[in-house]
Amino acid sequence: MIFGSNNQCYLCHSASDSLLHIFLQCSITKAIWFSSQWNVRNENLSVSNGSELVSWFFNPGFGPNASNQREEFILFTAVLSDKIWKARNNAFHSGTKADPVSLLCQVNEAVGEFLRILVAPTPISDSGRILPYYDESVLIPSPHRVRIWVDATFKAATLMVALVARDSRNNILLLVDISPLRR
Numbered sequence: 001m002i003f004g005s006n007n008q009c010y011l012c013h014s015a016s017d018s019l020l021h022i023f024l025q026c027s028i029t030k031a032i033w034f035s036s037q038w039n040v041r042n043e044n045l046s047v048s049n050g051s052e053l054v055s056w057f058f059n060p061g062f063g064p065n066a067s068n069q070r071e072e073f074i075l076f077t078a079v080l081s082d083k084i085w086k087a088r089n090n091a092f093h094s095g096t097k098a099d100p101v102s103l104l105c106q107v108n109e110a111v112g113e114f115l116r117i118l119v120a121p122t123p124i125s126d127s128g129r130i131l132p133y134y135d136e137s138v139l140i141p142s143p144h145r146v147r148i149w150v151d152a153t154f155k156a157a158t159l160m161v162a163l164v165a166r167d168s169r170n171n172i173l174l175l176v177d178i179s180p181l182r183r
Contacts, residue, residue: 009021009022009026009088010088010091010092011026011027011028011029011084011087011088011091011098012026012027012028014027017088019050019053020047020048020049020050020053022084022085022088023053023081023084024042024045024047024053025042026084028084028087028098028100028103029042029084029100030042030043031100032080032084032100032103032104032107033080035100035101035104036076036080036104036107036108037076038060038073038076040060050175050177051175054172054175057074057077057078057081058074058170060073072111072115075111075114075115076107076111079107079110079111079114080103080107083103083106083107083110084103087103089153143167143168144168145167145168146165146166146167146168146173147165147166148163148164148165148166149163149164149165149166150162150163160177161176161177162176162177163175163176164176
């Protein structure tokens with residue numbers, strides 16, 4: 001069960017509100033996966049928990065063999081997960097209905113924007129400064145660098161927190177779901 005849930009998916013209203021359901025099994029999500037450039041048929045996947053889901057995101061075992069295709073697939077899964085999660089929360093908090101076509105367009109637009117930024121030249125001012133402020137040291141690979149992402153939500157005196165830590169090779173070092181914490 002996901003935080004704030006009444007045990008029913010807020011996107012499709014036909015199954016339990018679980019992470020696996022929302023990101024793989026929900027009819028809204030299935031439509032997006034299948035309509036994407038990857039044409040994923042989720043019913044053929046053998047994923048039974050959140051850790052396996054994240055592993056599948058990074059190693060799908062199909063199609064994207066070249067590193068740039070794999071990286072684009074990982075980017076797609078990250079953006080799709082974000083859009084699906086936000087659509088679920090919008091449905092939960094404001095009753096907004098999710099439209100798979102609109103969500104797929106939003107995902108493709110965000111992925112395309114990110115890919116365009118990767119190949120765009122860095123803007124430099126006349127004085128030679130990089131615009132806007134940009135810390136080049138962030139891009140320098142370091143075997144000692146660990147990146148940490150944290151997300152949290154709070155409702156009715158209940159807090160949910162999730163944390164992901166990755167090393168310089170993008171390996172997951174830590175995946176934590178702390179739920180629920182009560183006052």
